[in-house]
Amino acid sequence: MAATFTPVLPLAELGDGTMRSVMVGATRVLLVHVDGEVRAYDNRCPHRAWPLERGSLAGGVLTCANHRYTFDVATGRGLDPGGCDLVAHPCRVEADGTIAVAVP
Template identity: 45%
Template sequence: MTGRWQAAMDLDELWEGDMAGVTVGPEKVLLVNVDGELRAYRNRCPHQQWELSEGDFDGTEITCARHLWVFDARSGSGVNPDNCRLTDFPCRVTDGVIEVDVS
Protein backbone atom coordinates (compact mmCIF):
# COMPACT_ATOMS: atom_id res chain seq x y z
CA MET A 1 0.00 0.00 0.00
CA THR A 2 1.48 3.30 -1.07
CA GLY A 3 0.33 6.39 0.77
CA ARG A 4 0.86 10.09 0.52
CA TRP A 5 2.26 10.97 3.92
CA GLN A 6 2.01 14.63 4.95
CA ALA A 7 3.33 16.34 8.05
CA ALA A 8 0.61 17.18 10.58
CA MET A 9 2.47 18.41 13.67
CA ASP A 10 5.49 17.73 15.87
CA LEU A 11 5.06 14.75 18.18
CA ASP A 12 6.24 16.72 21.22
CA GLU A 13 3.25 19.08 20.78
CA LEU A 14 0.71 16.27 21.31
CA TRP A 15 1.12 14.91 24.83
CA GLU A 16 -0.45 11.69 26.09
CA GLY A 17 -4.11 12.33 26.80
CA ASP A 18 -4.30 15.25 24.36
CA MET A 19 -6.09 15.80 21.07
CA ALA A 20 -5.55 18.46 18.43
CA GLY A 21 -7.33 19.57 15.31
CA VAL A 22 -5.02 20.15 12.33
CA THR A 23 -5.34 20.57 8.58
CA VAL A 24 -3.55 18.01 6.41
CA GLY A 25 -3.88 18.77 2.72
CA PRO A 26 -7.59 19.27 2.09
CA GLU A 27 -8.72 17.43 5.25
CA LYS A 28 -9.45 18.63 8.76
CA VAL A 29 -7.91 15.93 10.95
CA LEU A 30 -8.23 15.15 14.66
CA LEU A 31 -5.03 13.75 16.16
CA VAL A 32 -5.38 11.87 19.44
CA ASN A 33 -2.67 10.53 21.75
CA VAL A 34 -4.06 7.61 23.78
CA ASP A 35 -1.38 6.40 26.21
CA GLY A 36 1.34 7.03 23.64
CA GLU A 37 -0.62 5.50 20.73
CA LEU A 38 -1.50 7.99 18.01
CA ARG A 39 -4.76 7.96 16.10
CA ALA A 40 -5.95 10.22 13.28
CA TYR A 41 -9.63 10.76 12.44
CA ARG A 42 -11.61 13.10 10.23
CA ASN A 43 -12.29 16.06 12.50
CA ARG A 44 -16.04 15.78 12.06
CA CYS A 45 -18.72 14.09 14.12
CA PRO A 46 -20.72 11.78 11.83
CA HIS A 47 -23.95 13.14 13.33
CA GLN A 48 -23.96 16.74 12.10
CA GLN A 49 -20.35 17.29 11.03
CA TRP A 50 -19.41 19.34 14.12
CA GLU A 51 -15.64 19.62 14.70
CA LEU A 52 -14.65 17.02 17.29
CA SER A 53 -11.63 19.12 18.33
CA GLU A 54 -14.11 21.50 19.98
CA GLY A 55 -15.33 18.68 22.22
CA ASP A 56 -13.73 16.82 25.12
CA PHE A 57 -11.19 14.02 25.37
CA ASP A 58 -10.84 12.24 28.72
CA GLY A 59 -7.90 10.09 27.65
CA THR A 60 -10.00 7.23 26.29
CA GLU A 61 -13.19 8.75 24.84
CA ILE A 62 -13.90 11.69 22.54
CA THR A 63 -17.15 13.57 23.19
CA CYS A 64 -18.67 15.85 20.56
CA ALA A 65 -19.48 19.28 21.99
CA ARG A 66 -22.66 19.70 19.96
CA HIS A 67 -24.88 16.75 20.93
CA LEU A 68 -22.56 14.79 23.26
CA TRP A 69 -22.01 11.79 21.00
CA VAL A 70 -19.16 9.67 22.43
CA PHE A 71 -16.47 7.71 20.55
CA ASP A 72 -13.77 5.27 21.63
CA ALA A 73 -10.49 7.08 20.92
CA ARG A 74 -8.54 3.88 20.14
CA SER A 75 -10.95 2.46 17.56
CA GLY A 76 -13.19 5.34 16.48
CA SER A 77 -16.24 3.22 17.28
CA GLY A 78 -19.32 4.89 18.64
CA VAL A 79 -19.99 4.41 22.34
CA ASN A 80 -23.17 6.49 22.53
CA PRO A 81 -24.73 5.82 20.10
CA ASP A 82 -22.99 2.55 19.30
CA ASN A 83 -24.07 2.29 15.65
CA CYS A 84 -21.61 4.79 14.17
CA ARG A 85 -17.87 5.29 13.85
CA LEU A 86 -15.31 7.93 12.99
CA THR A 87 -13.46 7.97 9.68
CA ASP A 88 -9.84 7.12 10.40
CA PHE A 89 -6.60 7.87 8.57
CA PRO A 90 -3.25 6.06 8.77
CA CYS A 91 -0.69 7.96 10.84
CA ARG A 92 2.94 7.47 11.78
CA VAL A 93 5.87 9.31 13.33
CA THR A 94 8.96 10.10 11.26
CA ASP A 95 11.87 12.02 12.79
CA GLY A 96 9.63 13.39 15.55
CA VAL A 97 6.89 14.56 13.18
CA ILE A 98 3.38 13.08 13.08
CA GLU A 99 2.48 12.28 9.49
CA VAL A 100 -0.99 11.41 8.18
CA ASP A 101 -2.12 9.86 4.91
CA VAL A 102 -5.46 11.44 3.97
CA SER A 103 -5.55 9.97 0.44
Protein backbone atom coordinates in the same frame (compact mmCIF):
# COMPACT_ATOMS: atom_id res chain seq x y z
CA MET B 1 -1.50 2.47 -4.56
CA ALA B 2 0.54 3.27 -1.45
CA ALA B 3 -0.67 5.99 0.88
CA THR B 4 1.24 9.28 0.81
CA PHE B 5 2.01 10.50 4.31
CA THR B 6 2.18 14.23 5.00
CA PRO B 7 4.16 15.52 8.01
CA VAL B 8 1.83 17.60 10.15
CA LEU B 9 3.18 18.17 13.67
CA PRO B 10 6.08 17.27 15.96
CA LEU B 11 4.96 14.64 18.47
CA ALA B 12 6.45 16.85 21.21
CA GLU B 13 3.66 19.39 20.50
CA LEU B 14 0.87 16.86 21.16
CA GLY B 15 1.00 15.80 24.79
CA ASP B 16 -0.37 12.44 25.87
CA GLY B 17 -4.06 12.77 26.71
CA THR B 18 -4.58 15.67 24.29
CA MET B 19 -6.00 16.30 20.83
CA ARG B 20 -5.36 18.89 18.16
CA SER B 21 -6.79 19.83 14.79
CA VAL B 22 -4.44 20.08 11.78
CA MET B 23 -4.85 20.52 8.04
CA VAL B 24 -3.69 17.73 5.74
CA GLY B 25 -4.11 19.12 2.25
CA ALA B 26 -7.74 20.27 2.14
CA THR B 27 -8.86 17.95 4.96
CA ARG B 28 -9.16 19.01 8.60
CA VAL B 29 -7.92 16.12 10.73
CA LEU B 30 -8.11 15.59 14.49
CA LEU B 31 -4.98 14.09 16.03
CA VAL B 32 -5.54 12.27 19.31
CA HIS B 33 -2.67 11.15 21.57
CA VAL B 34 -3.73 8.66 24.24
CA ASP B 35 -1.63 6.09 26.11
CA GLY B 36 1.37 6.73 23.88
CA GLU B 37 -0.58 6.08 20.64
CA VAL B 38 -1.46 8.73 18.07
CA ARG B 39 -4.59 8.37 15.96
CA ALA B 40 -5.98 10.56 13.17
CA TYR B 41 -9.67 11.06 12.40
CA ASP B 42 -11.79 13.42 10.33
CA ASN B 43 -12.35 16.44 12.56
CA ARG B 44 -16.12 16.22 12.24
CA CYS B 45 -18.66 14.18 14.06
CA PRO B 46 -20.22 11.60 11.72
CA HIS B 47 -23.62 12.48 13.22
CA ARG B 48 -23.93 16.18 12.35
CA ALA B 49 -20.45 17.17 11.10
CA TRP B 50 -19.76 19.21 14.26
CA PRO B 51 -16.01 19.96 14.75
CA LEU B 52 -14.72 17.32 17.17
CA GLU B 53 -11.95 19.64 18.35
CA ARG B 54 -14.69 21.50 20.26
CA GLY B 55 -15.46 18.35 22.23
CA SER B 56 -13.67 16.83 25.18
CA LEU B 57 -11.23 13.97 25.66
CA ALA B 58 -11.24 11.95 28.88
CA GLY B 59 -9.03 8.90 28.94
CA GLY B 60 -9.75 7.11 25.70
CA VAL B 61 -13.21 8.60 25.15
CA LEU B 62 -13.90 11.56 22.88
CA THR B 63 -17.22 13.36 23.44
CA CYS B 64 -18.74 15.55 20.73
CA ALA B 65 -19.80 18.94 22.10
CA ASN B 66 -22.92 19.09 19.93
CA HIS B 67 -25.09 16.09 20.84
CA ARG B 68 -22.73 14.40 23.34
CA TYR B 69 -22.00 11.38 21.12
CA THR B 70 -19.03 9.43 22.46
CA PHE B 71 -16.26 7.58 20.63
CA ASP B 72 -13.47 5.17 21.57
CA VAL B 73 -10.35 6.92 20.23
CA ALA B 74 -8.34 3.69 20.11
CA THR B 75 -10.71 2.25 17.49
CA GLY B 76 -12.85 5.16 16.29
CA ARG B 77 -16.00 3.23 17.11
CA GLY B 78 -19.07 4.99 18.37
CA LEU B 79 -19.86 4.13 21.98
CA ASP B 80 -23.08 6.01 22.59
CA PRO B 81 -24.81 5.53 20.31
CA GLY B 82 -23.10 2.58 18.67
CA GLY B 83 -22.81 2.34 14.90
CA CYS B 84 -21.78 5.97 14.43
CA ASP B 85 -18.03 5.54 13.85
CA LEU B 86 -15.30 8.10 13.19
CA VAL B 87 -13.54 8.27 9.81
CA ALA B 88 -9.95 7.19 10.47
CA HIS B 89 -6.80 8.05 8.53
CA PRO B 90 -3.47 6.21 8.53
CA CYS B 91 -1.12 7.89 10.97
CA ARG B 92 2.46 7.26 12.07
CA VAL B 93 5.30 8.86 13.96
CA GLU B 94 8.38 9.23 11.77
CA ALA B 95 11.92 8.50 12.99
CA ASP B 96 12.51 12.24 13.54
CA GLY B 97 9.46 12.44 15.88
CA THR B 98 7.10 14.07 13.39
CA ILE B 99 3.51 12.88 13.14
CA ALA B 100 2.53 12.10 9.55
CA VAL B 101 -0.99 11.44 8.26
CA ALA B 102 -2.30 10.07 4.95
CA VAL B 103 -5.67 11.20 3.59
CA PRO B 104 -7.24 10.18 0.28
